[in-house]
Amino acid sequence: MLRKLLFRTQDFKQLFIAIVGAFIGLTFLITSFHYLVRVNEFGEDTEILGRNILIAQRKVTSSSSLGITKTDFEKEELSEMRQETFIDDIQPIVSNNFSVWLETNDKYVPPFRTDAFIQAVNRSFLDVHSKRWKWHKKSRFVPIIMPREFIVMLNTFMSASDIPQVSDELAMSIFFKIRISNGKQEEWYDAKIIGFTNQISALLVPEEFMSYANEKFAAGVPGKITQVMIASKEGKFGELEQYMDDHGMESKRDQMAISRLKSIVGTLLGVITGVSVIALLMSSLVLLQYLQLLISNNYYEIRTLLRQGFHPNNLIKSFWFYFIKLFAIIASIGFIAFILLKILVDHLLIAGGIALKSSLSVEAILALIISLILFAIASYWTARNGVMKWFNV
Amino acid sequence: MKIELKQIIPIPLADSIKKESFWGNDWVFESGERILLNAASGKGKTTFTHLLTGLRSDYSGEIKMGGKSIQTFGMDDWTILRKEKIAVVYQDLQLFTQLTVAENFSLKLQLTHCLELDFAREMLEKVGLSNRWNDKCEVLSMGQKQRVAIIRSLLQPFEWLILDEPFSHLDRENARICMGIIKQRVDELKAGFVLTTLDPSDEMPVNRKINL
Numbered sequence: 091m092l093r094k095l096l097f098r099t100q101d102f103k104q105l106f107i108a109i110v111g112a113f114i115g116l117t118f119l120i121t122s123f124h125y126l127v128r129v130n131e132f133g134e135d136t137e138i139l140g141r142n143i144l145i146a147q148r149k150v151t152s153s154s155s156l157g158i159t160k161t162d163f164e165k166e167e168l169s170e171m172r173q174e175t176f177i178d179d180i181q182p183i184v185s186n187n188f189s190v191w192l193e194t195n196d197k198y199v200p201p202f203r204t205d206a207f208i209q210a211v212n213r214s215f216l217d218v219h220s221k222r223w224k225w226h227k228k229s230r231f232v233p234i235i236m237p238r239e240f241i242v243m244l245n246t247f248m249s250a251s252d253i254p255q256v257s258d259e260l261a262m263s264i265f266f267k268i269r270i271s272n273g274k275q276e277e278w279y280d281a282k283i284i285g286f287t288n289q290i291s292a293l294l295v296p297e298e299f300m301s302y303a304n305e306k307f308a309a310g311v312p313g314k315i316t317q318v319m320i321a322s323k324e325g326k327f328g329e330l331e332q333y334m335d336d337h338g339m340e341s342k343r344d345q346m347a348i349s350r351l352k353s354i355v356g357t358l359l360g361v362i363t364g365v366s367v368i369a370l371l372m373s374s375l376v377l378l379q380y381l382q383l384l385i386s387n388n389y390y391e392i393r394t395l396l397r398q399g400f401h402p403n404n405l406i407k408s409f410w411f412y413f414i415k416l417f418a419i420i421a422s423i424g425f426i427a428f429i430l431l432k433i434l435v436d437h438l439l440i441a442g443g444i445a446l447k448s449s450l451s452v453e454a455i456l457a458l459i460i461s462l463i464l465f466a467i468a469s470y471w472t473a474r475n476g477v478m479k480w481f482n483v
Numbered sequence: 484m485k486i487e488l489k490q491i492i493p494i495p496l497a498d499s500i501k502k503e504s505f506w507g508n509d510w511v512f513e514s515g516e517r518i519l520l521n522a523a524s525g526k527g528k529t530t531f532t533h534l535l536t537g538l539r540s541d542y543s544g545e546i547k548m549g550g551k552s553i554q555t556f557g558m559d560d561w562t563i564l565r566k567e568k569i570a571v572v573y574q575d576l577q578l579f580t581q582l583t584v585a586e587n588f589s590l591k592l593q594l595t596h597c598l599e600l601d602f603a604r605e606m607l608e609k610v611g612l613s614n615r616w617n618d619k620c621e622v623l624s625m626g627q628k629q630r631v632a633i634i635r636s637l638l639q640p641f642e643w644l645i646l647d648e649p650f651s652h653l654d655r656e657n658a659r660i661c662m663g664i665i666k667q668r669v670d671e672l673k674a675g676f677v678l679t680t681l682d683p684s685d686e687m688p689v690n691r692k693i694n695l
Contacts, residue, residue: 091590095579394577397536399566399594399639402558482537482561 092395096408099387108376109420115366115373116424116461121431122366124454126359128446142327142353143215144341145183145290146334147317159338162314171318174333176326181212183290183317184300188307191269192293195280199264206268209292210300215319218285225296232268232279235294236261238286258286272307289319325360327353374465378472381413385476393480402477409473410466417465421458428454484549484568484642486512486535491544493530505695507544512675514642519687520679522695528679529574531695532647535677536571537561566594570641572649576632580621584612584631587620588638595639606634610660625652633661637668644669644676651681662687 148161163182171180186208193203213223222233245255266281287294322330327350334340385392392405432450439446488510492500500506505520506527512518522528533539534546537553546553548564556564565571579587588603607613610630620628629652636644644665650658666688669676678687 091582091586091593094586095582095590098581391579394579396562397538397565397571397573397577398591399562399564401562481558482540 092400092404092408093412095391095395096388096405097384097412100384104380104383108373108380109416111373111376112370112417112420113373113424113427115370116421116458117427117431119366119370119461120424120428120454120458121435122362123457124428124432124451125435125446126363127451127453129355129359132444132446141178142322142324142356143289143319144322145317145319146339146341149338149340151338162316163318165315168315168318171320174329176323176329176333178321178323179214180318180320181215182315183319184210184297184304185292185314185316186270186300187304189271189273191271192281193267193269194264195267196265207292208295208300209290210295210297211290211319212297215289215321216294217287217289220284222284223296225299225302227302230280232281232295232299233284234266234268234281235285235287236283237291237293238288239291241286270303270307275307322353325353325357370461374461374468377413377417377465378468381409381469381472382476385409385473389480392477393483396477396481402474402481405477406470406473409477410470413469413473414466417462417469421462425458485514485547486643487545487547487550488512489545489547491534491542491546493527493534493539494541494543496527496530497543505693510693512643512677514675515673516675516691517669517687517689518675518677519689519692520677520695521681521692522679523681526695528695529647531677532571532573532645532679535643535645536565536569567640568642569645570636570639570643571645572629572632572636572647574647574651576628578620578628578632578635581619583617583619584623585616587631587635591635591638597640598638603634603638606637606664607631609664610634610657626654626657629653630657630661633665637664641672642674644674646676646678648679648681659686 148163150161151159153159168180168182171177190206190208191203192206194201216223216235218235220233223235225232241256241258241261248255262283262285264283266283268279268281270277270279320330331350395405396402436446436448490507490509492507496506505522520528520531530539534542537556540554548568579590582590584607585600585603588600592598592600592603604613604616607616607630610633612627612630615623615627615631620631623631629649633646633649636646646665650661653661665676668674678689
């Protein structure tokens with residue numbers, strides 16, 4: 091009877107609009123949260139959305155060719171750049187200042203020997219993560235990271251020459267020897283490839299090995315820093331690009347393109363999440379406003395019931411439970427709509443060559459639960475304020 | 484439950500109060516007492532009803548119920564008071580006009596659980612409205628509404644019944660019938676009542692008559 095009295099003045103047209111709004115907002119929120127998480131995971135695996143890192147060097151100009159301007163970086167300069175608000179981190183790429191030879195040392199592989207150029211970068215900038223990436227003075231083994239483009243080029247050549255191609259696994263199983271020398275003294279180390287990088291076009295060795303070798307074999311000549319790796323802060327790539335332009339720095343065109351793409355994708359994902367949250371907030375507000383309207387349309391009934399001896403909490407619960415149930419039903423329908431939408435979107439993505447993880451993301455379900463909890467709190471306070479206004483009047 | 488009034492003066496009436504008035508003096512209504520409050524319009528009969536039920540707090544002085552100042556009452560105290568200790572027939576009746584007579588009674592009984600709906604039907608029959616059981620209150624005349632409101636007020640336990648001009652739209656015969664059912668229920672519960680009226684000739688047996 092109480093419910094019949096309190097809910098008889100419903101404007102079903104307005105209620106329908108509020109329900110549709112909340113349904114769209116919720117479905118949009120779960121879907122965008124789910125794909126935000128899945129696209130991020132996918133992006134990290136494929137380096138689309140990881141840290142926005144690029145390799146920068148000074149532009150070579152006529153004046154630098156003539157030695158009027160320099161093309162290397164001073165350590166103080168790097169410290170200053172590190173202070174910039176758009177730079178997350180900056181680390182030098184250290185090159186060898188001594189002679190390096192690399193040769194095969196494997197009975198199953200034909201002998202092969204070459205002069206080599208090696209570099210070292212801070213571990214945090216590497217796209218290869220391996221426990222074997224370490225070196226200390228007593229170690230006779232040096233791990234190597236090979237540029238991916240090198241093995242691609244090698245396999246293209248082998249294929250054209252009718253020689254069997256080399257897989258990643260095979261390349262990583264070959265034993266090498268690495269020789270370092272300054273003409274007066276030399277040292278030999280065992281070496282093996284432990285991974286392939288897409289970032290740097292040189293053989294990479296651990297920083298510790300490079301420091302040791304440069305100190306011992308470079309005869310006191312300090313190594314010049316001609317390249318640096320820069321990680322820009324989220325959404326601030328544009329500022330870094332402007333800075334590089336102003337300071338005569340450049341990067342490889344494809345790296346710049348990838349960095350721009352990362353910046354765009356990161357910003358877009360942020361915008362989609364923001365829009366989803368706003369959509370849900372707006373639709374929840376419509377529902378809450380409907381609750382307020384229902385309470386104010388029933389002010390006479392509420393006031394009279396309170397005068398008759400009905401406890402305010404009974405009336406608050408009547409309104410609250412009704413709206414919680416309504417929101418739960420909307421959330422359930424929204425969830426079903428999300429599942430159907432997900433099947434369709436996943437299908438389209440697979441057809442487009444993007445295979446995202448197909449399981450439901452915990453974050454999307456959490457977003458739904460948190461929405462429900464927040465709506466429950468907001469609707470309780472709306473119902474409480476609306477009812478208590480008529481107590482003792 | 485004893486009701487004590489200590490120098491109560493409603494703020495809107497403060498300037499027009501005379502020394503011999505009800506307002507501004509001390510009064511004690513003993514448990515089970517039957518009191519007639521008589522006054523012309525605008526003297527504060529409805530205000531008095533609203534003060535006792537906590538609907539107004541714009542007054543000076545102190546009101547105690549059962550020895551406790553009503554100014555210290557919280558939400559739970561007022562709710563229990565209205566549900567179990569004080570029944571009221573408001574001057575504007577406070578019926579749910581969109582509901583039927585039966586539904587108005589059901590709603591009250593849903594709150595109090597103290598009587599069966601048949602009891603309400605019997606009383607409705609006594610006041611000559613048995614044919615109105617399923618009619619919405621909005622279609623009833625003022626006199627019929629008054630009788631429904633009186634019956635509804637009796638469908639709860641109470642120690643005091645506050646009646647704010649309950650017979651104003653009733654003819655003498657219907658007023659007499661209503662007085663009868665009120666007296667029967669008040670006797671049954673050993674309760675008291677406060678009847679406010681414009682007409683001092685109301686034939687309700689009382690212990691005390693007070694002029695506002």
